[in-house]
Amino acid sequence: MSLRSVLFHGLALAAVTGVLLGGAVPAGAADGPAGGPPPAQQGGGPDGHAGGRGDRDPRRYEGVVTASGGIWLRDRPDRGTRRVRFAARGEHVSIYCKVKGDRVSGNPLWYLLTDGTWAWASARYIGNVGPVPRWC
Secondary structure (H helix, E strand, O other): OOHHHHHHHHHHHHHHHHHHOOOOOOOOHHHOOOOOOOHHHOOOOOOOOOOOHHHHOOOOEEEEEOOOOOEEEEOOOOOOOOEEEEEOOOOEEEEEEEEEEEEEOOEEEEEEEEOOOEEEEEHHHEEEEOOOOOEO
C-alpha cells in the first residue's frame, strides 16, 4: 500500500470518527488562526477553559446579521474570496468559531458559520447573541 493511500485512509478514518463523536470540523478550521492567539490561549468555553464535547458544538454560538443591506458569506476569511451565499439583515446564524482575517471597517475578526454550509462572515456585521465565539 502506498504512503498516499495510507494517509488518505487515515484521514478518512479520523473524519468519520470526528463525525461520530459529534466534533466534526471543516478542513482547515482546526489549524488555528493566522495571527490569532497561541494554542495555549485558545480556551473552548466562555471562561477560557477547554471542556468536553460541548466546546466543539457548532450550535453553541449564535449571531444576527447587522449590515443594513445584508452580507455575502465567503469561502475564506477574506473579502476577495468566492461568495458562498447571501445573508439578509436580521438573519440568525450559528457561529462555530472565530479567526483573524481581512480587516473590514477596522475589525479583523471573521466568524465561521455553520448554517448548512461552512462559510465565513466578517464579525463587523454579525452581532453576538450570547457568549462570544471561541477561537478556531
